[in-house]
Amino acid sequence: MGSPTSQVELQPAYILHNHAYAESSVLLDVFTRDFGRVSLIAKGAKRPRSSFRGILQAFQPLLISWRGKGQVHTLVHAEIDSSLNTLPAKTMMSAFYLNELVMRLCHQGEAMDTVFSRYGDSILALSNPDVAIEAILRSFEKVLISELGYQLVLHNDAESGEVIQSQNYYRYVPDKGPVQVSSDSVQGLVITGESLLALQSDSYDNPRCLKDIKRLMRFVLTPLLGHKPLRSRELYRALQRN
Amino acid sequence: MSKLLNELIESLRCLPGVGPKTAQRMAFHLLERNRDAARHLAKTMERSLDDIGHCQQCRNFSEAGLCDICANSARDSSLLCVVESPADQHAVEHATNFRGLYFVLMGRLSPLDGIGPDELGLDQLVKRLDQGGINEVIVATNSTVEGETTAHYISELVHQRQIKVSRIAHGVPIGGELEHVDSGTLSRAFSGRHLV
Ligand SMILES: [Zn+2]
Numbered sequence: 001m002g003s004p005t006s007q008v009e010l011q012p013a014y015i016l017h018n019h020a021y022a023e024s025s026v027l028l029d030v031f032t033r034d035f036g037r038v039s040l041i042a043k044g045a046k047r048p049r050s051s052f053r054g055i056l057q058a059f060q061p062l063l064i065s066w067r068g069k070g071q072v073h074t075l076v077h078a079e080i081d082s083s084l085n086t087l088p089a090k091t092m093m094s095a096f097y098l099n100e101l102v103m104r105l106c107h108q109g110e111a112m113d114t115v116f117s118r119y120g121d122s123i124l125a126l127s128n129p130d131v132a133i134e135a136i137l138r139s140f141e142k143v144l145i146s147e148l149g150y151q152l153v154l155h156n157d158a159e160s161g162e163v164i165q166s167q168n169y170y171r172y173v174p175d176k177g178p179v180q181v182s183s184d185s186v187q188g189l190v191i192t193g194e195s196l197l198a199l200q201s202d203s204y205d206n207p208r209c210l211k212d213i214k215r216l217m218r219f220v221l222t223p224l225l226g227h228k229p230l231r232s233r234e235l236y237r238a239l240q241r242n
Numbered sequence: 243m244s245k246l247l248n249e250l251i252e253s254l255r256c257l258p259g260v261g262p263k264t265a266q267r268m269a270f271h272l273l274e275r276n277r278d279a280a281r282h283l284a285k286t287m288e289r290s291l292d293d294i295g296h297c298q299q300c301r302n303f304s305e306a307g308l309c310d311i312c313a314n315s316a317r318d319s320s321l322l323c324v325v326e327s328p329a330d331q332h333a334v335e336h337a338t339n340f341r342g343l344y345f346v347l348m349g350r351l352s353p354l355d356g357i358g359p360d361e362l363g364l365d366q367l368v369k370r371l372d373q374g375g376i377n378e379v380i381v382a383t384n385s386t387v388e389g390e391t392t393a394h395y396i397s398e399l400v401h402q403r404q405i406k407v408s409r410i411a412h413g414v415p416i417g418g419e420l421e422h423v424d425s426g427t428l429s430r431a432f433s434g435r436h437l438v
Pocket of ligand 1: 298304312
């Protein structure tokens with residue numbers, strides 16, 4: 001039972017990660033618009049005269065064509081789509097974080113076009129060194145979480161059904177949503193109604209809310225990511241220590 | 243096929259780009275035609291593995307505590323060139339007139355592979371900067387996303403210590419015609435243009 005031969009032309013894509021493969025080839029983990037994550041081999045990509053040289057870089061909007069059967073396909077063409085994103089070093093680690101999230105949470109061969117388009121917007125935004133990085137990351141996480149089927153509840157109390165009030169405190173219960181608690185409650189993840197509403201409306205200006213939102217995102221993402229820590233986060237921390 | 247011969251073929255496959263067919267050809271060649279060379283190879287390999295370690299100062303391969311370059315007092319110890327690999331160090335040494343010292347990272351920051359500052363010996367680099375005597379650090383990491391990230395963090399470390407830091411230029415190859423240069427390189431060459 002062989003899988004059918006596939007042939008895809010000029011598919012919008014970003015390279016998430018690459019590994020050296022054999023003498024001069026590269027194994028790519030690619031995020032595509034219509035096919036989700038795809039594994040591709042770029043044969044001879046490390047040879048000096050390869051047409052892939054200089055093109056197969058992470059964070060570049062690409063158009064790629066591939067052929068093949070089964071799990072791993074062969075890249076036959078790649079070109080840079082639209083303008084080139086030269087990411088400033090300041091935002092690079094955040095861009096790696098987005099790549100790691102996509103690699104860890106999106107499945108191979110499963111299209112996630114909303115995530116794909118938000119990914120592209122986020123990378124473009126990160127090419128501005130003065131961008132509010134945290135806002136970009138949180139809103140990407142929000143889209144990703146919802147596209148993975150874990151819609152965050154941000155407008156109503158999950159038990160009473162009452163509308164979230166800015167001045168109240170809520171505990172975010174996994175698989176359920178926010179439940180109002182007294183302000184001195186310490187158990188579980190407690191955040192303010194103001195922060196829930198800020199996340200709902202994608203307003204990331206208030207540093208206090210942003211901190212809450214970051215905690216909430218981590219709380220929701222942790223069970224999805226499993227026990228293996230995020231390497232980009234570890235590296236970021238290690239570099240901060242230096 | 244004999245068990246030992248099979249084992250030899252399997253062992254040869256640890257070399258980059260050597261598949262089962264090539265490994266078989268290599269094994270037959272060594273046994274049939276070139277036993278002396280093969281014996282020499284085996285001995286040299288064993289000695290290399292026992293004796294070649296890393297230079298204490300630059301991390302490059304060396305069988306002595308200090309490699310030849312670090313031990314050479316005629317080199318300019320106020321200039322330090324940071325490269326990713328021994329191959330890159332070799333390339334810079336042979337293609338340029340650089341006569342300072344090197345620091346070989348043995349890799350580059352690679353967030354998704356878990357390669358961080360510890361693996362690259364950045365603490366050792368920092369120690370070296372803090373010892374004084376270095377006036378300029380030339381960051382010659384590759385022009386890949388990971389290479390640029392590495393360059394950025396090293397530059398920060400050097401800056402913090404009020405030492406001059408420069409980055410090698412990347413651009414159009416000599417003899418390269420613009421229309422044949424890949425767009426990534428051309429874009430980099432354009433943004434890194436200088437007054438003439
Ligand atoms: Zn040395």
